[in-house]
Amino acid sequence: MTFTTLTFLLFLGLVLGVYRALPNRRTQNVLLILSSYAFYSWWDWRFSVLMLVSSLVDFLVGKRLAQVDGTRSRKWLLAASLGANLGLLGTFKYFNFFAAELTDLAASLGLNLHPVTLRLVLPVGISFYTFQTLSYTIDIYRRQLEPSKSLLDYLAFVSFFPQLVAGPIERAAHLLPQFQQPRQVRESDLVDGLRQILWGFVKKLVLADNLARIVDLHYANPGESSGPVLMLATVCFGFQIYLDFSGYSDIATGTARLFGFRLMRNFANPYFSMSAAEFWRRWHISLSTWFRDYVYIPLGGNRASRARQAFNLLATFTLSGLWHGASWNFVIWGALNGLWIVPSVMTGRRASEGPDDLPGGTARLPQPRALSRMLGTFAFVTLTWVFFRADTLGDSLLIFERAGLDLLTPSAYLEAWQVIGGELGLFALLGLFVLAEWFQRGKQHGLDLPWPRAARWAVYSGLIWLCMYRMPNDVPTFIYFQF
Amino acid sequence: MPPTIERQGSTQAIESSGRLGVRVAIFLALQFLVLASLGWGYSRNEHALLGAARQKHALLDASGPPRLILVGGSSVLYGLDSPTLAETSGLSSVINMALTAPLGLELMLNEVRGHLAEGDVVLLSFEYEHFCTDVVSARDLIWLLEQRPISLEDMGVDQLKLVLDRSLYHLGSVLRSRSWDGPRAHDPIHDIAYINRYGDSTVSQHVDEVAAPIPTLLDCDLGRSGLIATQVEKLRSFTTEAAANGAEVYYAHPPLEARSFESAQADIAVIHRRLSEALPGRLLSEPVEATHPVRDMLDSNYHLRHAPKLRRSRLLGDRILERQKRVEPRGIEPLTS
Numbered sequence: 001m002t003f004t005t006l007t008f009l010l011f012l013g014l015v016l017g018v019y020r021a022l023p024n025r026r027t028q029n030v031l032l033i034l035s036s037y038a039f040y041s042w043w044d045w046r047f048s049v050l051m052l053v054s055s056l057v058d059f060l061v062g063k064r065l066a067q068v069d070g071t072r073s074r075k076w077l078l079a080a081s082l083g084a085n086l087g088l089l090g091t092f093k094y095f096n097f098f099a100a101e102l103t104d105l106a107a108s109l110g111l112n113l114h115p116v117t118l119r120l121v122l123p124v125g126i127s128f129y130t131f132q133t134l135s136y137t138i139d140i141y142r143r144q145l146e147p148s149k150s151l152l153d154y155l156a157f158v159s160f161f162p163q164l165v166a167g168p169i170e171r172a173a174h175l176l177p178q179f180q181q182p183r184q185v186r187e188s189d190l191v192d193g194l195r196q197i198l199w200g201f202v203k204k205l206v207l208a209d210n211l212a213r214i215v216d217l218h219y220a221n222p223g224e225s226s227g228p229v230l231m232l233a234t235v236c237f238g239f240q241i242y243l244d245f246s247g248y249s250d251i252a253t254g255t256a257r258l259f260g261f262r263l264m265r266n267f268a269n270p271y272f273s274m275s276a277a278e279f280w281r282r283w284h285i286s287l288s289t290w291f292r293d294y295v296y297i298p299l300g301g302n303r304a305s306r307a308r309q310a311f312n313l314l315a316t317f318t319l320s321g322l323w324h325g326a327s328w329n330f331v332i333w334g335a336l337n338g339l340w341i342v343p344s345v346m347t348g349r350r351a352s353e354g355p356d357d358l359p360g361g362t363a364r365l366p367q368p369r370a371l372s373r374m375l376g377t378f379a380f381v382t383l384t385w386v387f388f389r390a391d392t393l394g395d396s397l398l399i400f401e402r403a404g405l406d407l408l409t410p411s412a413y414l415e416a417w418q419v420i421g422g423e424l425g426l427f428a429l430l431g432l433f434v435l436a437e438w439f440q441r442g443k444q445h446g447l448d449l450p451w452p453r454a455a456r457w458a459v460y461s462g463l464i465w466l467c468m469y470r471m472p473n474d475v476p477t478f479i480y481f482q483f
Numbered sequence: 484m485p486p487t488i489e490r491q492g493s494t495q496a497i498e499s500s501g502r503l504g505v506r507v508a509i510f511l512a513l514q515f516l517v518l519a520s521l522g523w524g525y526s527r528n529e530h531a532l533l534g535a536a537r538q539k540h541a542l543l544d545a546s547g548p549p550r551l552i553l554v555g556g557s558s559v560l561y562g563l564d565s566p567t568l569a570e571t572s573g574l575s576s577v578i579n580m581a582l583t584a585p586l587g588l589e590l591m592l593n594e595v596r597g598h599l600a601e602g603d604v605v606l607l608s609f610e611y612e613h614f615c616t617d618v619v620s621a622r623d624l625i626w627l628l629e630q631r632p633i634s635l636e637d638m639g640v641d642q643l644k645l646v647l648d649r650s651l652y653h654l655g656s657v658l659r660s661r662s663w664d665g666p667r668a669h670d671p672i673h674d675i676a677y678i679n680r681y682g683d684s685t686v687s688q689h690v691d692e693v694a695a696p697i698p699t700l701l702d703c704d705l706g707r708s709g710l711i712a713t714q715v716e717k718l719r720s721f722t723t724e725a726a727a728n729g730a731e732v733y734y735a736h737p738p739l740e741a742r743s744f745e746s747a748q749a750d751i752a753v754i755h756r757r758l759s760e761a762l763p764g765r766l767l768s769e770p771v772e773a774t775h776p777v778r779d780m781l782d783s784n785y786h787l788r789h790a791p792k793l794r795r796s797r798l799l800g801d802r803i804l805e806r807q808k809r810v811e812p813r814g815i816e817p818l819t820s
Contacts, residue, residue, distance in 0.1 A: 006651040007644070042644065187503050194507075457510060464514060465521075471655040474622070475648050 001042035003251045004204055005475060011039065016258055025182045029156040032179075032259070036159035040124075047123040050088065055158045057084045058133040062147035062154075065140045074141060081137040085130045092122050097326030125165030127323060127483050131290055133158055136172040138294060145173055153179045162255040166248050166480040168266040168286035175261070183260030195447040195460075196254030202463050203247030204478070205471040207433060210426050211240040212476070214419065219389055222399050227406030228416035230399045237389045238382040239430060242271065244479045245284070250445055269441045271381075272359035272366075274373035276341040279381060282359065291320050302345070309345050314338040324388070324483050329396060333387040340380060358442050366438075429470075521658050527629045532673040532684075533582060534630040539682045542578045543595070548730075549602030550576040551803070553682075554591050556584025556610045558737035558785035563608070564796040565681030571800025573807070574604055579682035584610040584785075585620035586627060588714055592721045593637040601729030604803060606767075607718070608735040610785060611747065614711045614754050615703035621649035672782050687781050687789040703750040711757055719761045733806065734758060734766050735799055736773040737785050744774040767802040 001008050015035045022028045041048045061081040068074055106113040136154075139145035148154040157176045163169075218225040218233035225233070249266035256263045270282035280288050292301075299312040314335065321334015361370050390396040406412035420427055433446075440446045447463075449456050528534070543552070551574035553559050559581030569577045580594055588609070595605065612618040624646050627634050638646065671677070677686040722732040736755070744751065751770045759766055779791040787795065 002648065004651075005648045007647045009651075010647075190503055457513070460510070461514065461517065465517060468655045468658050471652055473652060473656055475652055 001039050002475060002477065003248065003255075004201060004471075007042070011035070012255065012258075019259060020185070025179075026152065028183070028259075029152050029179055032156045032161075033152065033159060036156070036161040036164060039161040040159065040164060043124050050123055050126070051129060051159060052155075054085060054088060054130065054133055055155055057081065058137050058158075059148070059151055059154045061137050062140045065137065066147045078137060078141045082134065085134050089126060089130050092126055094322075094326045122482070124481050128167050128169055129158055129164060131169050131287075131323075132172075135169075135290065135294065136176075139172055145176075148172075148176060148180070150180070160256070160261070162252040162259075162261075163263055166245070166252070166478055166483075167284075168249060168252065168264050169290050170264060170286065174264060178261050185258070185260040189257045189260060192444075192448070193254040193257030196250050196257070196445045198254075198460060198463060199445045199447045200247040200250030200252075200254060201467050203243040203250065203433075204476070205467045206463075207426075207430060208240050208243035208247060209472045209476045210423075210470060211236045211243070211430070213472075214423065215240055215389065219391070219395070222390070222395050222402065225402070226409070226412035226415045227403035228412045229419055231403050232416045232419055234386055234389070234399070235382055238271075238378070238385050241385065241388070241479055242267070243433075248478045248480065253444075265444065268356070269359045269437060271378055272374055272438065272441060273377050274360070274370060275344060275377060276337070276380070277344050278359070279377055280337070280341065287320065287323070291316050291323075295319055306346050310342045313342055313345060317341070328393050329387045329390060332393070332396075333384055336384045336387065340384075360438070360441065525657060530675055531626065531630060532675050532678075533623070533627045534675050535678045535682065536582060536627060536631045536634060538678065539578065539580050539582075540594070540631070542680075542682060543580065543598055546576050546578060548600040549574055549604070550578060552595055552599075552603060552605045553577065553579040553581055553608075554595055554605055555581045555608040555737075556586070556591070556613075556785070557581070558584075558610055559606075559608045560682075560684050561687065561781060561786035562738050562792055562795060563606075563683065563799070564792050565679070565683050567793050567796035568606075568800040568803075571797050572604070572803040574803070577681050581608075581682070582627070583623060584612055585618050585623040587619035587624075587639075587642055588613045588717060589639040590624075590634070590637050590642060592717065593639070594634075596721065596724065599725050599728045599730040603725075603728075603730035604807070605725060605730060605732040606735060606799065606803065607732060608737050609718075610737050611703055611739075611751060611754060614714050615750065617710060619645060621645035622653070625649060625653045672786075687787065687792055690781075703747045711754065715757050715761045718758070722762055722765060731807070732765060733803060734762060735768050736766075736770045738773050738775050738779070738787050738791070738795060739770075740777055740780050740784050741774050742777075743784050744770070764806075767799055767806070772798070 001011060015031065019028055019031055022031060037048045037052075040051060058081055061077050065074055065077050068077065103113045136145070136157075140147050148157070153176065156179045157170075157172065160170075160175070160179075215233050215237045218229055219237075222230055246267040253263045253265075264286055266284060266286050268282040268285065270279050273279035273282055296312055296316040299315060300308055301312060302309050304312065315338075317338030318331055318334045321330040321332070321337070324330040324333070360366050360374060363370075366374065386399050387393075387396045390399060436446045440448065447459070449459065451459075551565075551568060551572055553563055553565070553568075559579060560583070563579065563581075565577040565579050569575050580591070591607075599605065610618075619642060624638065624642055628646065635643075671690055672686055674686070677684050677689065679685050718734070725732045736751075748770075755766070755770050773795075775787065775791055779788055780786060781788050
């Protein structure tokens with residue numbers, strides 16, 4: 001079930017109404033489990049069976065881990081959980097990629113292997129809930145978390161529909177206790193939750209899906225567009241992916257608040273970052289911190305020589321690229337970001353800004369130095385998006401080639417200008433959005449407005465009807481559903 | 484940081500949520516007012532082809548057995564001539580229920596399922612996309628509902644899900660243009676004015692020069708979709724159910740342009756084999772008999788010009804007559820027996 005459909009809005013209204021009428025947290029949790037499985041089965045009921053199996057394995061392993069003391073037994077249990085979860089992920093997401101690569105490698109060595117491929121549909125959100133359940137067993141193994149005594153609480157934690165298919169990837173230590181205690185939903189939670197949902201809809205329907213038209217058109221046949229047009233399409237993709245994914249996260253967080261839950265913040269104005277390190281503290285925070293805690297630190301983190309730190313970073317970023325999908329494009333995208341961040345480690349200059357600090361400084365308008373650093377960071381991030389978005393590695397290289405060849409061709413810039421001219425309304429809305437993001441950057445979302453009620457209602461109404469007028473003709477999907 | 488969960492007195496909480504409920508209700512009422520003012524004056528497109536569903540259902544309701552009921556997508560609407568079929572098959576009452584393939588096989592079958600009676604004959608000309616990829620289009624289903632809301636009863640669960648998911652986007656399209664007529668309104672091929680009293684489109688008698696090119700080759704990959712087993716089973720159970728009511732069901736391959744046929748020949752052979760196994764004696768034609776040179780096609784695959792349409796109707800009518808003369812066992816034996 002996609003958030004931006006009438007189906008979801010009716011579903012949400014129904015589940016919320018019943019939820020608020022239920023007498024205690026236990027019955028509320030049962031409702032949340034049932035509704036979450038119904039939500040997930042809207043795509044395909046078989047996906048729910050897979051999620052249930054994955055959840056049960058980790059629940060049982062977690063329980064057993066708490067009962068066993070021997071190091072060897074505990075390691076075996078952890079291996080069982082890792083094997084089950086990564087096995088599922090590997091089968092559904094990576095098997096065909098590695099089988100094809102192995103066949104190619106064998107062919108280059110003169111061996112003729114018949115490629116074995118599986119005809120499997122990738123279950124929506126498998127990478128997200130797999131990582132969430134993995135963190136549960138790893139934390140218990142590390143004795144940082146007590147296992148859940150209640151299967152119901154645990155199933156509700158894994159399947160919680162607002163964040164099930166595209167995160168934020170919650171840690172058990174943060175979300176599970178919220179299922180184990182009674183929830184009291186304040187009026188401010190309901191109001192602010194609804195505002196954040198609306199803000200997510202605006203990002204997705206008004207901006208992301210309309211930017212997608214430009215991106216899809218030029219990325220479908222990069223050989224037919226000029227360099228500046230391809231670069232413009234790449235900038236558009238930079239905004240599209242941010243608006244699409246952070247819009248999803250806003251709807252997820254807002255929805256969770258309606259039920260009295262607090263999800264972790266997933267984006268903190270990343271495009272106002274002034275360095276690579278800061279960007280990665282503000283972009284897809286739940287995944288970045290997951291890789292930090294479960295890959296980077298176990299590899300030795302920053303308690304090692306500079307060279308080793310650089311290796312750890314590169315390995316972590318490359319793996320995070322592979323998490324996004326089974327293709328060399330994602331691997332290169334991850335590695336490039338790793339290479340970008342390594343110098344700050346080697347020189348010992350790390351960004352001090354965290355996601356809760358005000359990005360871009362505290363001045364009302366950005367200072368020239370801060371602005372140039374922001375633009376530089378944005379430019380680099382945008383270039384790496386070429387690998388993320390292009391269909392093949394060949395297409396990525398072609399886009400860079402076209403950009404290089406057309407660098408000094410004035411007519412090519414005219415083409416880019418014509419693209420902008422054809423979508424002036426969209427670019428004007430995008431400009432307004434950037435301003436809103438800047439002035440609201442200290443807040444959780446853009447609709448936290450300290451205005452009189454009449455003015456706020458006028459803004460909300462305007463945005464609702466803007467969504468209706470700018471939404472695409474067909475139901476769009478969210479980019480991160482494919483991961 | 485652990486979550487902060489605030490506890491309030493229950494009375495205070497109820498009062499507070501009650502106030503919020505009133506505010507939300509007022510806000511929603513305001514939005515409905517805006518919606519009403521934006522949508523004022525909108526009416527359904529009376530020229531839209533899908534509006535023919537009303538006429539077709541009225542014909543079905545008003546008639547009685549024995550009838551020849553034509554079921555399918557546009558290959559039936561644009562590819563069969565009811566008067567010719569009536570003349571050759573010996574069944575004088577012919578009703579063409581077909582509209583377009585993206586409405587889905589399930590809806591097509593459900594539309595006639597409850598109407599079949601002793602002596603009725605159904606001729607179903609499927610389209611290959613029904614077995615290859617899921618061609619059901621939420622857009623067409625919503626347009627159909629706009630023309631004939633009661634068609635909701637004929638939709639299966641999967642179709643209802645599609646409609647519900649797309650409804651908001653349809654509303655958006657409607658609001659973007661209150662005078663919106665749908666993209667087919669100005670296209671003579673899809674004009675309801677050419678539907679005759681049997682439910683056939685007679686556009687091929689009036690329009691000869693067609694601007695639209697013959698589309699690209701049929702994209703069929705049976706292995707990828709895995710849909711064929713489900714769809715064949717649907718047809719089998721429909722045939723059995725019809726037989727239980729005393730009606731006969733026959734199937735025909737759709738008219739296909741020769742190049743498209745060649746490109747999908749292997750998949751079409753699989754479809755033919757599966758149907759022949761599941762529905763013995765029910766297929767009226769071989770796939771190759773339905774191939775046509777490009778000059779026979781009206782505007783796209785499955786749509787015929789007038790003369791080839793008459794030839795096809797004559798062939799199928801003759802074969803129905805031939806089958807009806809034979810003593811046929813009623814119903815289909817289960818595959819496992």
